[in-house]
Amino acid sequence: MPLGTEYCTCGCVETAKQRDLWDASRPLNPAALVLSTQERSLLRLLYHRGASQREVAGALGISRAALRRRVRRAKDKAADPVLVGLALVWRRLSPAERRLAYLHHVLDVSLAEITRRGLGDPAAIGNGSAGPSRTTLRRRLRGIERKAKLAAGERRNRETRNAQGPSSAG
Secondary structure, X not given: OOOOEEEOOOOOEEEHHHHHHOOOOOOOOHHHHOOXXXXXXXXXXXXXXXXXXXXXXXXXXOOHHHHHHHHHHHHHHHXXXXXXHHHHHHHHXXXXXXXXXXXXXXXXXXXXXXXXXXXXXXXXXXXXXXXXXXXXHHHHHHHHHHHHHHHHHHHHHHHHHHHHOOOOOO
């Protein structure tokens, strides 16, 4: 097992960085904003309340292996820099950009499916027009992802500066 990793309360291997995502002493992390209510509740039970893997699995009516898979998926989702960046820039996105980001990154709808169903342009829905092409959607999505990565990088830099404390001038 790599240095800095250990098993969490549900039996998954986790890094110190993943543990920090759910530290109760920290303010609400944007990573938590990309999770569904069920995923957030599951992680809160395990990390904040100290519930055992057996208790949570029993309450949900699933096996412990299924619980471990859910926890791993939730942690992976919360650690995804694009999703965290989207949470940070969400209010700065236009409604069309929000729609595209939500469909593709949150609901995992492929660009081909978005194009085929005409979901990329709200005006195209219902009037029979084709909407934007897959290439156009890909270009828009790259722009959204660029904004998200920039925001995530700025946040990471700000956290690094705050962790280092005030710099001594002179």
